[in-house]
Amino acid sequence: MTMALPWPFRALIWFCTVVSVSFAHKNVLFLLADDGGFEMGAYRNRIVQTPYLDALAKQSLIFNNAYASVSSCSPSRASILTGMPEHQNGMYGLHNGVHNFDALGRVRSISTILGEAGVRTGLIGKKHVGPGEVFKFDYERTEEQFSVNQVGRNITNIKLFVREFLRDAKDNPFFLMVSFHDPHRCGHITPQYGSFCERWGSGEEGMGLIPDWHPIYYVWDELILPYYVPDTEPARRDVAAQYTTISRLDQGIGLVLQELKNAGLEQDTLVVYTSDNGPPLPAARTNLYDPGMAEPMFIRSPDPKSRRNEVTYSMTSHLDLVPTFLDWFNLSYPESNSLNPLTGKSLLPLLYTEPPVDPDHVVFASQSYHEITMAYPMRAVRTKRYKLIHNLNYQLPFPIDQDFFVSPTFQDMLNRTRQGQDLRWYKSLRQYYQRPEWELYDLKLDPAERKNVHGKPVVKEVFERLRVRLAKWQEATEDPFRCMPGGVLLDTGEFENNATCFSLGQ
């Protein structure tokens, strides 16, 4: 009889009967890369060598349509940890230095919720979110106590911290987030270590030594570049450096998983791997084009019945992670008068059954700032086939962050533009800077998002349907930017229970 029920109910029943009684206690190990993309064998990159990530993938459900909800480090981490888009959790841009963004004090993060439920929480590596009271872990070894390289890139230290955390974790369920700083750039901060810190800890003179790291080097002219990277020597050398850094991430993943195994906790622990946002390359990080928001994701369940080395094509979002973690711990999101319910949903059912294809299934994304000066808010909705991007400050040129600006890739693009040379890229720099208010891409015909079809009669209905869905999501998630451009949001006084956009008559 259950065959007649729609998929989510079937999956739910299956999950409840099959899974929930299987484990004495349940843990989560959450592995997060920093600016990592699909640079690994598991996602069919044939050059970069990532044996540990590939091994994890083989034991995991592999997500082929997982998306960040925002393409910037602090906002993405805050969205992952709160289950809310950046415009709802208040972390509109980078937390560090003069950018000074923080989540709203009223927001509750997964670490707070789990901590209150008796789950021991830990964070090792890069934190990059605040305020402290919103993102509080029982065990923290982050850049707030150490140099970020020593907790985020020194995989020997990471291994030892994980060992320390797990030693005290035997009696309680735990949630441990290991937040690698690789493969983030570092050329703007510590250029002496290379543009991706690929020399740091390599054992070369002056570079120090990370005992557990065996760097892998790549020949720049033998790489196969993704379409969004210009095919130039500086960009190729940049990507080769990125790949070397990925060997540190990959081996770090291996060390952490070995620690879990050594502690005898592998059979009690859900392992999740993803990255905060796309690589620091053109059209990627800080963009809502796919190179910016499409993310690698694996979920490895200890349940032998889970789908291992299978691929899910379900449309999924980082906003689904908080519901997933809560589901894993059999907890529900705390009710509150001041916060709307989360819009994500648990991914655990996917571990057992692939749902039927639903062309209307969407993910949403929202970006407002990165650096404090980069006021380029964008909102996006993506189905499997279409993506609609709303550029709210489209009158401005698309902003370039410091980190990316100094990169060899971008410097070369700039020089070529100045000298009138071929960029060996799929756009001109001017096209990259100047964007219209609306961008609509048919990803089936145009996966590289080269041809904006907004305004074409054939997609008029698609546009209208997506526009309305996006607006409704912005409303449901209380987006302060939802009346932009050209409008003012009133949501206090007589509009307190009836928030309304009013036109500025421009």
Place this chain on the structure above:
Amino acid sequence: MTMALPWPFRALIWFCTVVSVSFAHKNVLFLLADDGGFEMGAYRNRIVQTPYLDALAKQSLIFNNAYASVSSCSPSRASILTGMPEHQNGMYGLHNGVHNFDALGRVRSISTILGEAGVRTGLIGKKHVGPGEVFKFDYERTEEQFSVNQVGRNITNIKLFVREFLRDAKDNPFFLMVSFHDPHRCGHITPQYGSFCERWGSGEEGMGLIPDWHPIYYVWDELILPYYVPDTEPARRDVAAQYTTISRLDQGIGLVLQELKNAGLEQDTLVVYTSDNGPPLPAARTNLYDPGMAEPMFIRSPDPKSRRNEVTYSMTSHLDLVPTFLDWFNLSYPESNSLNPLTGKSLLPLLYTEPPVDPDHVVFASQSYHEITMAYPMRAVRTKRYKLIHNLNYQLPFPIDQDFFVSPTFQDMLNRTRQGQDLRWYKSLRQYYQRPEWELYDLKLDPAERKNVHGKPVVKEVFERLRVRLAKWQEATEDPFRCMPGGVLLDTGEFENNATCFSLGQ
């Protein structure tokens, strides 16, 4: 012989010999209005009745060229309390609600510095700045503990809190900030009390009663409007409401000064009055036109030799207040490796001598946000004659905040624009929204800033001189926006000691 010394030295010597030994202990009472302008007899408004402000002015040095450094509440308060422009202290916009701006944690406010020097600090009324650790007062009675109306507009409560603070203040020097919420608008929050909360506490049915307040009402068609207010019935009624609210502010000032007198502390206390930014009317608050940044200011010194009921024409800024307070307490600004020195200077010498007119004397202003959605950064420099405004996101329409949007004044402007009627204003709404990158005004010929002379050959040198001074100030105050528009600031890695702007080649 001292006659041959330049003015600052003479003033300094006079100050040191005459003043510094005169008082057993010295206090500061700092009175701050919220969105208050020149609506008082002391500044030659012949309609509004402000006997207490006028009386204070008669005992004070009256500042005719005092300027806010930013035209938005939280940033202005943060700039007043830190001595740094908003782009340096990190409070780029409003602190409250979803706007969520905070000062940088490394910044030290006057309350912290004075507190560490043994001065007892108090804040009564609207606070609107954060984080708590940067703006910590020994005694706080603010909207963080009470409804803002009860601590910021209920002048009976204010009186009693001041009494309480002063009761315990006899043995220590103190710094007491009384931060009135009048004459701020409230139509967007509690419209039932009128657009300026002018009915709240009036004793009318349902309005409650503030025992010490005797509201003064105005006939809307008998007002004399300032040039920047449209001459329409809705705007006149709006201003009449504002004036009624000012009667609450004015009587509150009277009550607070009476408490100081009753406590026997009048002879030991420097009294400063100013407002955070201009009124919530067009071209005023959130603008760097003079109605937004020109502020009333009085300083009353207990020294009988100080200039009372005199006017100073010296160009002065809210950024001068921290140096003034420190000077009064004989303290110097704490040295730090991580912060540049303040750019303001003590105003105490002005209490004794008017300096010679210096046409090159300037004040600076800096505005980045107000609401989180209002990314319209502006930087300005003003001499007595000229003002140069740099609109960094000039491609965008000038943003309108919620508070001002719902005001009768603006709603009428919007309706008139839609209906093609005369705005009875000095600009069109379109002109107000669309601004060029640079605005240069000759305030001698054009005090209303109607005619942008940027680009005229006759002011080419003026422009260039002011542009360079503005850029230098942005550099000295570490403005993160100083490479905008069109540039990226690099100030880390190899540029750590050599911050540089690079062009984006747009």
